């Protein structure tokens with residue numbers, strides 16, 4: 001049985017980290033694609049030389065030619081520009097929408113059977129545009145944001161409660177922006193809901209609210225510290241978790257930007273919701289009960305995503 005094939009469109013900070021993680025985990029052969037000549041080829045050669053040390057035989061190649069992604073099982077898209085201090089994710093829309101058009105056409109022509117994970121920002125609009133441009137089935141195109149935002153939330157909660165991150169499970173729904181919805185009621189430590197831990201005096205509502213806010217601005221906090229770009233280790237780790245769920249048919253229940261038709265009062269939009277990812281791609285969309293505040297917050301997030309789509313259609317009338 002031949003190895004799986006993973007194509008990484010964008011060989012920048014996240015793309016290179018994706019390739020490194022996929023190689024170490026031996027998820028399959030890896031093709032790094034970028035428009036900049038030399039970068040994918042150089043990173044592929046450097047990563048290949050990790051093989052003798054780590055003991056992986058994954059074939060890693062770099063290319064500037066979409067034909068080389070032919071037959072990919074999984075495609076992870078990070079192509080585009082990242083934020084710099086003072087920029088919002090939405091500021092990237094004009095440039096990255098054009099990139100998604102090129103990427104979508106490349107995928108359509110060379111790997112129409114792939115499971116596509118979009119990471120490029122503004123995520124909720126870019127994953128929708130990528131699906132439109134590629135023409136792939138909606139359940140085979142998904143956006144990575146909630147896994148990262150939930151990981152940030154879980155990291156802060158583990159610090160707050162002084163417990164292992166292994167025992168923290170948290171949910172962040174909605175868009176990948178300031179309107180994201182960290183759902184405290186469904187976040188737990190070893191199955192104990194956060195509100196119960198507050199009742200036990202293990203924390204306070206104010207401290208948890210501050211953690212929710214820090215999660216919302218988690219990306220901006222790192223952009224402000226790095227100054228030259230945005231986060232890439234945790235975003236890459238999040239994308240790999242989703243790729244693994246597909247490649248190994250893990251039926252993971254993960255918060256992802258998925259195409260929602262009818263559930264959560266959303267009709268025909270990509271938004272961050274709990275989904276089951278397995279060999280069929282997005283196999284289920286799970287509708288959890290939300291209290292009025294979470295419902296209202298999710299609606300704000302949905303409205304923000306809708307505004308981004310209007311902006312996309314204004315830029316590219318073919319959408």
Ligand code: TXD
Pocket residue numbers: 009010011012013014015033034035036039078079080081082083092096099102103118119120121122123144145148176229230231232235
């Ligand atoms: O949770 C999330 N979804 C976000 C996503 C988390 C962090 C970063 N987020 C976004 O991912 C970020 O705002 C960017 O839009 C993407 C990629 O971030 P990264 O940090 O990897 O950006 P880099 O290092 O600038 O890499 C982008 C690469 C770079 O090598 C460019 O040459 C390449 O994209 N690029 C292209 N590749 C293919 N095709 C085209 N047209 C193209 N244009 C640029």
